[in-house]
Amino acid sequence: MFFSEWAYRSRIKSPVELAVGAAGAMGGKVDTSFLRESAARMGQNLLNPPNVKGWAGNEEWINANTVMLRFNFAMQMSSQRQQEFVRRTDLNDWLKETGVKTADDVVDYYGKLLLDGRFDDDSRQQFVSFMNRGPKGETKPFTLKPEIINTKVRGLLHLLMAMPEYQLA
Numbered sequence: 001m002f003f004s005e006w007a008y009r010s011r012i013k014s015p016v017e018l019a020v021g022a023a024g025a026m027g028g029k030v031d032t033s034f035l036r037e038s039a040a041r042m043g044q045n046l047l048n049p050p051n052v053k054g055w056a057g058n059e060e061w062i063n064a065n066t067v068m069l070r071f072n073f074a075m076q077m078s079s080q081r082q083q084e085f086v087r088r089t090d091l092n093d094w095l096k097e098t099g100v101k102t103a104d105d106v107v108d109y110y111g112k113l114l115l116d117g118r119f120d121d122d123s124r125q126q127f128v129s130f131m132n133r134g135p136k137g138e139t140k141p142f143t144l145k146p147e148i149i150n151t152k153v154r155g156l157l158h159l160l161m162a163m164p165e166y167q168l169a
Helices: 015-026 032-041 064-079 091-098 103-115 121-131 146-162
Strands: 085-087
Touching: 015 032, 015 064, 015 103, 032 064, 064 146, 091 103, 091 146, 103 121, 103 146, 121 146
Parallel strands: none
Antiparallel strands: none
């Protein structure tokens, strides 16, 4: 019943579910105060519920303000440019260890990790195309190089975490 198509992705992730899930998927060592503060900005201040009942949840988690906060949180987690991590994820080594080599491999690996591998073929093809596109829009096959990983893979992570499917549990 819990894993049926009817139940799958039928509720919106709470800010804590979103933050902890993203931290686990990204690897590295996340700064827990960053996660706590991010969850509070998105509407779930840990250990300080609005009343004894707790948080209303579901549709209350998404509105015009919090959806942008969720997308910005995904950008911070994927780029790892500021104080979000105590120790950044070395995506180059991580991808090499998992045997990822092509754009298809990267999209499938992170699609499975972040979306349970469940996203439509059109979206998947657009992500693969994004990974195989050069800076000027030309076709350029994806390769495991640090500068490409920092732009393409981190960009893909942000796009996947911004998808509606990722916002649902």
